[in-house]
Each structure stands twice: as C-alpha cells, then as structure tokens.
Amino acid sequence: MELTRSLTMFLAVANKLSFRKAAIDEGVSPQAVSKAVKHLEKNLGVKLLHRTTRHLSLTEEGERLYQNANPGMQLLNDALGELQENKRGMSGRIRLAAPLAFGNRVLVPLMHEFQLSYPDVHFDLMLSDAFVDTISQRIDIGFRTGLSPERNVISRKLGDIVSVICAAPSYLEKYGIPSNIEDIQNHRCTGFLHPQTGKEMPWEIQVDRELTYVHVPAIARFNNIEAEIDAVKLGLGIGQLSEYLVKQELDTGALIRLVPEGTTARLGIYMYYTERTQIPFRIRQFIDYCHNKFLNK
Incomplete structure (x- = not known):
C-alpha cells in the first residue's frame, strides 16, 4: 500500500514537474511528496528525478516508469470512480476548460441547466483562449473554437x-x-x-x-x-x-x-477529452448532454 502511495506521488510530480504543485493536487505538504518519491527510488533502486534548486526533470528510468504506470493508474482511478459513482449515483466533480467568451456565454448556462437535474455534480471551469492539455492540467472535458484539436484526444464537433x-x-x-x-x-x-x-x-x-x-x-x-x-x-x-x-x-x-x-x-466549436477505457458516468453524461444541446439548436 505504501509503495502504491509513493507511486501516486511520483506520477503527480511527473505530471507537474513540481513538488509544490503535486503537493497541492494531492493535498499534502511538498516535504511529504519528496519523502514518498525518495521512498519509491529506494525501493526500486534507481533514480527517477534530476533535482536542482531551480529545475526538476525525469531521468530516463523515471520517464519510462511514468509512460508505463500513468495509463494504468488512470485506469485504476477510473474503475474505482465508476464503482463509487454507481454506489452514490450522479455526483462528483467535472473539470472543464474553455475559451473565455464561449465559457462565459455558452458553457456557464449549460453547467447551470445540468446542475438543475444533477445538483451533486460540481464543476471546475478553467477559462483560457490557449489550447489546454487535458492530461497535464487534469481536465476532464475541453472545449475549443476554431480548428479541430490535432493532438491525441477524442474530438467531437458541436457546430x-x-x-x-x-x-x-x-x-x-x-x-x-x-x-x-x-x-x-x-x-x-x-x-x-x-x-x-x-x-x-x-x-x-x-x-x-x-x-x-x-x-x-x-x-x-x-x-x-x-x-x-x-x-x-x-x-x-x-x-x-x-x-x-x-x-x-x-x-x-x-x-x-x-x-x-x-x-x-469556416471554423467550428469542438469538445475534446482524453481517450479512456472507462469514462466516469457523470463525465459521460455531461458530454452527451452538451452534444445533444448543440444538436437540437
């Protein structure tokens, strides 16, 4: 169990390349994150991170572990989340990213309408006109206006x-x-x-x-x-x-x-999200809700 927790901490650091940001995501102190990563390195017998006072990067072994373990950890989190949601019903948090104007004028009303039916589903909305990486920013669903996202995501044109x-x-x-x-x-x-x-x-x-x-x-x-x-x-x-x-x-x-x-x-409105084997029920419901709203306009 302790090794699994240390691996979770390492993946959080690898995602952010920052002990402080990883600590915020995990709800612990930076010292606890650093200790957990050192524990994992000791158990594996390899160095996973290059550390300096100003810079943090993955070693070759750390990059290999991140690439192999991160998808599996995501699958595990999705599976546990699916079980919990089936037990609790429609509840939990959805993290969204969208351009400023689209978010303010279109997405916020959709969030409000969705919560009228599912009040226990909560939202985090990140507004930026730049393309937001769903993995590094831990975004469940992204929205983009303009051209279709070309990165490794599932993209659905809304209109x-x-x-x-x-x-x-x-x-x-x-x-x-x-x-x-x-x-x-x-x-x-x-x-x-x-x-x-x-x-x-x-x-x-x-x-x-x-x-x-x-x-x-x-x-x-x-x-x-x-x-x-x-x-x-x-x-x-x-x-x-x-x-x-x-x-x-x-x-x-x-x-x-x-x-x-x-x-x-010439341009379009797109919804995009990372490909997963199992998408949590609340997220899948909101994806379908948004798609149907635009389809019926």
Missing part, C-alpha cells in the same frame, strides 16, 4: 462558427447603412487581435462560394472578443462577430445584420 457583420442601430442612424463590403471600407470598424500573435485578424468574405480575406479600417482593436462585442453594441463601429455569441442581440434587434457576403462558416 459551425458562423461569422456575421453587424452594427448597433445607434451607429447606423449616425453613419448610415453600408450597401456592400466596398462601402464598409468607408465606415468605422472594429478589429480583433489574435490573443497569441497580437496580429489583427482580417475579415472573412464569402463571394460565389469562394472565401477571401479583407482588412478593414479598424478604429478600435481588441484581443478579447467580449470587449469587441460590447464596443459594437455601444455603437463604436461595425464588427464581424461570431453569431453564436451575439444571437440574443441579433434576435432582439440590439444588433443589425449587414452585408450578406460577410456571413461565413
């Missing part, structure tokens, strides 16, 4: 991201309604800066089924889509926004659709 050019009624009253994309070049527009590169993203235009890109005169640029949406709603300028994020505003007339060639659907 298309339709981009629309729109503006607030107050802006159109003051500056007029553009009749085509060339006319928009004479208007005040908003721009979006890519969160990772900082470069301004061009607008996507669909003409005769051919997708082209144009740069517009942006009088304000944002690296946060929710800030850009708020600016367009205030009448700051014309923006090309994701339809699913402004559907309510479009339906109520708070935003007005403009030139149709600015409506495109």
Whole structure:
C-alpha cells in the first residue's frame, strides 16, 4: 500500500514537474511528496528525478516508469470512480476548460441547466483562449473554437462558427447603412487581435462560394472578443462577430445584420477529452448532454 502511495506521488510530480504543485493536487505538504518519491527510488533502486534548486526533470528510468504506470493508474482511478459513482449515483466533480467568451456565454448556462437535474455534480471551469492539455492540467472535458484539436484526444464537433457583420442601430442612424463590403471600407470598424500573435485578424468574405480575406479600417482593436462585442453594441463601429455569441442581440434587434457576403462558416466549436477505457458516468453524461444541446439548436 505504501509503495502504491509513493507511486501516486511520483506520477503527480511527473505530471507537474513540481513538488509544490503535486503537493497541492494531492493535498499534502511538498516535504511529504519528496519523502514518498525518495521512498519509491529506494525501493526500486534507481533514480527517477534530476533535482536542482531551480529545475526538476525525469531521468530516463523515471520517464519510462511514468509512460508505463500513468495509463494504468488512470485506469485504476477510473474503475474505482465508476464503482463509487454507481454506489452514490450522479455526483462528483467535472473539470472543464474553455475559451473565455464561449465559457462565459455558452458553457456557464449549460453547467447551470445540468446542475438543475444533477445538483451533486460540481464543476471546475478553467477559462483560457490557449489550447489546454487535458492530461497535464487534469481536465476532464475541453472545449475549443476554431480548428479541430490535432493532438491525441477524442474530438467531437458541436457546430459551425458562423461569422456575421453587424452594427448597433445607434451607429447606423449616425453613419448610415453600408450597401456592400466596398462601402464598409468607408465606415468605422472594429478589429480583433489574435490573443497569441497580437496580429489583427482580417475579415472573412464569402463571394460565389469562394472565401477571401479583407482588412478593414479598424478604429478600435481588441484581443478579447467580449470587449469587441460590447464596443459594437455601444455603437463604436461595425464588427464581424461570431453569431453564436451575439444571437440574443441579433434576435432582439440590439444588433443589425449587414452585408450578406460577410456571413461565413469556416471554423467550428469542438469538445475534446482524453481517450479512456472507462469514462466516469457523470463525465459521460455531461458530454452527451452538451452534444445533444448543440444538436437540437
């Protein structure tokens, strides 16, 4: 039993490459984690970690043990979790990761609806516009907008991201309604800066089924889509926004659709998770719940 506990501690350290972070995950002190790893090294007769005051890395033996033991430990945890859930019913925690705007405007309402039926299921939601590794961050389900995740995960497409050019009624009253994309070049527009590169993203235009890109005169640029949406709603300028994020505003007339060639659907919304032999029941239920919600929209 003590050796198994030491192995669990080692895998936590290998995942984070930090005694402090592993201790937080395991709910113990860093000293206890270090002691457990040393106990495992002594029992195995090999060194598993290179330790310096500023750096921690796996030895060749440590890397081999991590690659061989981590999947097995995950299977064991899943099997024990499945048994416990069958006994308790729908309860436990689900760790989610999602982009900021999608998380705030779409995922939080889904979490609330799910908990109305299953109040004993709890959530941790990590918001980041960067791709989140489900294994290293211990995420059960990740969501991504854009292109499908290319890493070793199971990916399910939830829907298309339709981009629309729109503006607030107050802006159109003051500056007029553009009749085509060339006319928009004479208007005040908003721009979006890519969160990772900082470069301004061009607008996507669909003409005769051919997708082209144009740069517009942006009088304000944002690296946060929710800030850009708020600016367009205030009448700051014309923006090309994701339809699913402004559907309510479009339906109520708070935003007005403009030139149709600015409506495109190149990107998608994806849900992804690590492949497992047994997915805990609560996680499998939430995966199916999200998929069905988007399927029925």
